[in-house]
Amino acid sequence: MKVLVPVKRVVDYNVKVRVKSDGTGVETANVKMSMNPFDEISIEEAIRLREAGIATEVIAVSCGVAACQETLRTALAIGADRAILVETDVELQPLAVAKLLKAVVDKEGPKLAIVGKQAIDDDCNQTGQMLAALLGWPQGTFANKITVEGEKLRVAREVDGGLETVILNLPAVITSDLRLNEPRYVTLPNIMKAKKKPLEIIKPDALGVDVTPRLVTLKVVEPPKRKGGLKVPDVQTLVMKLRTEAKVIE
């Protein structure tokens, strides 16, 4: 079966994010960009499925500006077989991305889409769920472990209380959580091979998807500065203050 893995280009996790002075968004000019870490995990999982003889082809998809090709090259270097860029300069919101991905699924016919549980830039945590809804496929979100059992997929999900196991019928959408796997090194030979792998560029129009934003960003502001902490002499005072001032314990 084919496996589709969407990958997003985001501000690198090491970068200290700054809000643009005009409050329209965060600064991305001259800022290091990388693949969303959850998407790296998704690619790794897809490759493990291929190595296990379950997946036949791993297709990485990115939606966004031309520079997303770099992110796709990274996906190819990790081990994806080929890549598709749905290129647009329009600001893409989760629903638009989900629609684009649905169109790509319709075109490519994968049986499994492994989506990052969220992107570390906007932390929306919506695309995977929306994609499943649009496709009418079952979803296993926050996956901690997945096992393919014939036409079924066993997914251990990270929930507040621990792990919950669900069994889905394929085709399905998975969203990967942090502990699904630990991505391997992108080896030097694979980095060099990546540029020879196919990367197709298509436009949203060609997929018949309208990506016009439906949400309006009013203003982006810095979080309030943390006020200085307080030192207490002993545990009793700490407990007392937590109870009477912070009111976090009873």
Next chain:
Amino acid sequence: MDYGISEEFTQLQKLTRDFVEKELRPHEEAVERSDHLPAELRAQLRKKALEVGLYGYNMPEEVGGPGLTWFAQVLIREQLGRIAIALADMVGRPPKAFLSCQGAQRERFLMPVLRAEKTWAFALTEPGAGSDAASIKTRATRSDGGWRLNGTKHFISHGDFADLVIVIAKTADDNLPLALIVEHDTPGFKLGRIHPKMGWRGYPVAELLFEDAFVPEAHVLGNPGQGLRIGLSQIGEARIGVAAHCVGMAQRALDYVLEHVKVRRQFGQPLGKFQGLQWMLADMALEIEQSRALLYAAARSMDSIGESNARTVISMAKLSASEMLGRVADRAVQIMGGAGYMAESPIEMIYRDARAFRIGEGTSEIQKSQIARAILGKDMFI
């Protein structure tokens, strides 16, 4: 700074950086404290470097290497500058002299080297021949089916445990430079002393003694007369490599110090608020970037006009980066205060390790005379 580094090369940097942090960093302190990198650990780290494809990253495609551009190699080496020398060395760069292996020599020497099964040393320097390499005295005398070697080499990196030692000697009858591969267990080849030294802990540098050591003809690289050329075939690589290493090491020192001055407080404020230190930090950042810009320009020249045509700018890059590292390391110690002198931060190590780079692979003075020769023309040097 936009150096126009492609995504592919950024990945090579990231791979090396990750390898340094995950595989090498955990051992740095122990190697530094014990001045020893155990053989099993060496084997294990080499194997890991081989698995991720970094081992032999300097090798051309025709022998199964990645055939990277000089610029890519420099970016990798710069990242290797962020870890103690002995550990950085586990990402092996076989000497280009091995590429002179012909016929059966390829299977016997080159391939095991590329597969990280055999280690090497490169022995040119002698007690009487340093900068003036051509004045070597080690003699190779023709003897039934091979050569008998007599002489002393010193300051030879990992000469104590290397499986294969590339020795540059002179033929006894016609005084022609000759390159030979001497196996570790060759009778008459003895280990002299291991030189006690200032830094580079866990990276032994040794004296090698040859007393009528017999080396079969099949171990000779090229022909008599080509020895120095074969031996020095990697001089450009070695020099640009030192430059890259120095830039990475200086950057590490600066990164470390920048964190320190934000937390360490004196006179009621972080050190970073003292203008006297701010100016030192600004100088460090500036000088690192100058050396890096020259380094990258040199590497790109090597890619465009060829390594042998870029020797002058290579010398400039090596000179600039190794001297810069000395100044940066010195300021780093000063900014750290007592903590910079104590062997409890990497700054003390960097300060000691830095010093060798102004000496090895051609001293600063030798680089200057090369640059002078290029700008003045040969006439001034007759």
